[in-house]
Amino acid sequence: MSPIKNNIVLVILLFLAGISGSAQDLLQILEEERPEQLQYAEATFKTTRITFGHSVETRKKGILEVFVANRFWDSPAPRSQSFVADRLSTRFALEYALTDRLSAGLGGTTWDGLFDGFLKYRLIRQSAGKEGSPVGLTLFQNASYYSKGESDPAIADAFSDRLSFTTQALIASKVNRNFSLQLAPTYVHKGLSYYGEPNKDHFALGVGARYKLGQHLSVVSEYYWLLNPVESPSTYGPFSIGVNWELGDVMLQFMLTNAVNMVEEAFITGTRNNFNFRSPNLNFGFNFAYVIHFKRNLRN
Amino acid sequence: MNKFIILVCFILCTGYHVVAQKIIARQGRVAFFSYTPVENIKAENNQVLSIIDLSNGSIAVSMLMNAFIFEKALMREHFNESYVESDLYPKATFVGEILDFDPLLRGEQTRIIKGNFTMHDVSTALEIKTKIDYIDSSYEVSGSFEAMVNDYEIKIPPLLAGNIAKVITVDFRFEYEPYQE
Numbered sequence: 001m002s003p004i005k006n007n008i009v010l011v012i013l014l015f016l017a018g019i020s021g022s023a024q025d026l027l028q029i030l031e032e033e034r035p036e037q038l039q040y041a042e043a044t045f046k047t048t049r050i051t052f053g054h055s056v057e058t059r060k061k062g063i064l065e066v067f068v069a070n071r072f073w074d075s076p077a078p079r080s081q082s083f084v085a086d087r088l089s090t091r092f093a094l095e096y097a098l099t100d101r102l103s104a105g106l107g108g109t110t111w112d113g114l115f116d117g118f119l120k121y122r123l124i125r126q127s128a129g130k131e132g133s134p135v136g137l138t139l140f141q142n143a144s145y146y147s148k149g150e151s152d153p154a155i156a157d158a159f160s161d162r163l164s165f166t167t168q169a170l171i172a173s174k175v176n177r178n179f180s181l182q183l184a185p186t187y188v189h190k191g192l193s194y195y196g197e198p199n200k201d202h203f204a205l206g207v208g209a210r211y212k213l214g215q216h217l218s219v220v221s222e223y224y225w226l227l228n229p230v231e232s233p234s235t236y237g238p239f240s241i242g243v244n245w246e247l248g249d250v251m252l253q254f255m256l257t258n259a260v261n262m263v264e265e266a267f268i269t270g271t272r273n274n275f276n277f278r279s280p281n282l283n284f285g286f287n288f289a290y291v292i293h294f295k296r297n298l299r300n
Numbered sequence: 301m302n303k304f305i306i307l308v309c310f311i312l313c314t315g316y317h318v319v320a321q322k323i324i325a326r327q328g329r330v331a332f333f334s335y336t337p338v339e340n341i342k343a344e345n346n347q348v349l350s351i352i353d354l355s356n357g358s359i360a361v362s363m364l365m366n367a368f369i370f371e372k373a374l375m376r377e378h379f380n381e382s383y384v385e386s387d388l389y390p391k392a393t394f395v396g397e398i399l400d401f402d403p404l405l406r407g408e409q410t411r412i413i414k415g416n417f418t419m420h421d422v423s424t425a426l427e428i429k430t431k432i433d434y435i436d437s438s439y440e441v442s443g444s445f446e447a448m449v450n451d452y453e454i455k456i457p458p459l460l461a462g463n464i465a466k467v468i469t470v471d472f473r474f475e476y477e478p479y480q481e
Contacts, residue, residue: 026322026360027395029479030349033324039366039390043381060373128387177387215382216457248460249374293372298342 039128044136044174045182047289048095048103048120050208051222051240051255052267055182056138056172058122059097062295067093067107069262069287074279085284087111091262109262116263118142126174140168144263146192155192164191166264168206178212186224188265202269203227204237210244218244220255224268238267239275242285253287322481323439325350325474330363332447334465341375341464343368350474352439357401359413359441361394361474383454384420392419398432408433413443420452442473 045055048065059065072085080086093107093116101122108115119141126136144164150157165188172182184206193200208222221241229235242255258275259267260283273281328348334341348363365386370376380386396415413428430443447468449456456464 024360024395026351026353026358027362027393029322029324029351030360030362033326033349033351034362034364042366042387043377046381063373215455246378248378248463291374293374295373296371297369297373297376298344298371 038132040132041126041128041136041174044126044172044180045210045220045244046218046246047244047251047253047287049253049287050182050210050220051242051253051287052238052257052259052262052285053184053206053208053222053224053264054118054120054138054140054168054170055208056122056136056170058101058103058120058138059095059291060295061097061100062293063097064292064294065095065097065105066290066292067091067095067105067287068289069093069285071111071257071260071262071283071285073260073283076279087280089260089262107263112261112263112266113146113148114144114261114263114266115147116142116144118264126172135171135173138170138172140166140170140264142166142264144265150192157192160191162191164265165189166268168264172208180210182206182208184208184224186264186268188269190230190265190269197230197232199228199230202230204268206268216246220244220253226269230269233272235269236271236274238271240285249291251287251289251291253285253289255285255287257283257285259283321354322479323352323354323476324479325441325476328361328363328472328474331471332368333469333471335469336463336465338463341370343370343375343379345369348472348474350441350476351479352398352441352476354403357398357403359394359396359398359415361472363392364390365392365419366390383456389419389421392417394418394426396426398430401432403434403439406434417447420454422452424451437478439476440474441476442471444469444471446470 045057048057049055069091071089073087074080075086089109089111091107091109093105095103095105097103103120106117120138122138124133124137127133146162167187168184170182170184172180174180186204186206188202190200204224204226206224210218210220212218223239224237226237238259240255240257242253245252258273258281259271261267261270326349327346328350329346330348331344345363345368347367350361352359365384366380394415394417396413399412399414401411409432411430411432413430416423417426426445428443428445430441433440447470449466449468
């Protein structure tokens with residue numbers, strides 16, 4: 001072939017190659033056109049609590065969570081006249097998401113007479129891809145007021161003495177789509193001290209995890225290890241194992257635990273029983289959260 | 301002979317320019333609706349990408365599932381986490397062809413788009429009646445179709461079956477502009 005004919009063939013080949021490709025090639029173009037966006041790991045936990053302790057999750061802006069937590073347990077008496085369970089404690093709370101990152105809550109507990117308020121701020125969100133943070137970080141601060149009367153005159157019980165504070169850094173990672181792990185370095189300042197316990201400041205490390213059994217069901221467990229537990233009366237680290245179940249706007253949590261209390265400082269430093277199946281050590285816990293959306297995202 | 305080659309090149313190039321032109325929509329809107337007596341669910345995605353090759357009428361659409369905005373924030377989480385599993389299947393795509401498409405016809409034309417819609421890793425063949433509007437220099441494509449939830453292997457727990465319709469109505473609307481390679 002002459003060079004000229006070669007050129008013609010080349011031109012025709014180029015033209016043929018240049019003709020629009022298949023629809024699959026079009027899809028390829030679209031992938032290249034898509035703007036790069038950092039994706040975040042969603043739903044490390046489904047609820048704002050793992051069991052008794054807070055999880056890294058905060059609700060989206062404008063969501064009010066009506067949160068009712070219950071603990072049922074038996075008194076150690078060999079014979080009991082109560083129906084189902086001897087004792088019941090309930091914490092009623094309203095928890096509102098001011099922004100996607102900041103939540104605030106107010107609650108009151110029947111059994112231990114604690115009134116509590118908290119602020120929770122989601123500082124770092126875990127990214128879903130390789131770039132960005134591999135963990136999520138949420139800061140938690142609460143204050144609680146002990147409202148019950150104190151008969152012992154030796155105990156200082158002015159208003160300020162009745163306040164306790166808990167500060168937590170909740171660090172969690174959605175390891176894979178089913179398994180999430182959380183570490184919670186915790187500082188507790190206790191208000192009232194009993195039995196001459198000199199120490200009012202306590203440090204603890206919380207460990208929590210969830211494993212998804214299905215689309216809506218997960219098994220969860222939590223434990224707080226205390227570096228300097230309250231010595232008198234002797235206390236134990238709170239442990240729980242349970243199931244979280246979400247049903248549309250309702251979240252249900254069922255758990256077995258040794259912790260009676262539901263406010264952070266109380267269950268972290270004040271759990272008097274170890275985890276076993278003897279009364280009154282074993283508590284059955286049932287948390288109910290109902291989510292109300294005050295913000296509608298679509299206009300029309 | 302050289303002149304001939306130049307002429308051929310010229311014709312091919314100009315022809316190429318007219319025929320192989322592509323148009324793209326970067327902010328296409330796809331919305332879906334589920335109506336049940338229990339609750340109505342509506343979601344909207346305004347960042348859907350679509351491209352049409354005017355030379356042969358082939359069309360492609362691609363959307364990110366987690367870009368859908370729901371009326372309630374929690375619905376979005378459930379949609380991504382429990383139903384379409386957008387961590388595993390982040391995209392829904394459509395590839396197909398506009399049948400009997402005349403890119404030069406001004407005004408409105410109604411055409412069938414035939415192709416495959418892929419979501420949740422399941423492909424189904426669809427034929428969608430579509431309105432194509434060619435005004436000034438831009439094309440607008442809109443229409444709607446119905447999708448069966450069952451077809452896409454999306455599991456809905458029996459307790460929530462009453463909340464989610466079996467047939468989902470999908471509306472779409474794309475405005476295209478010329479695509480520069």
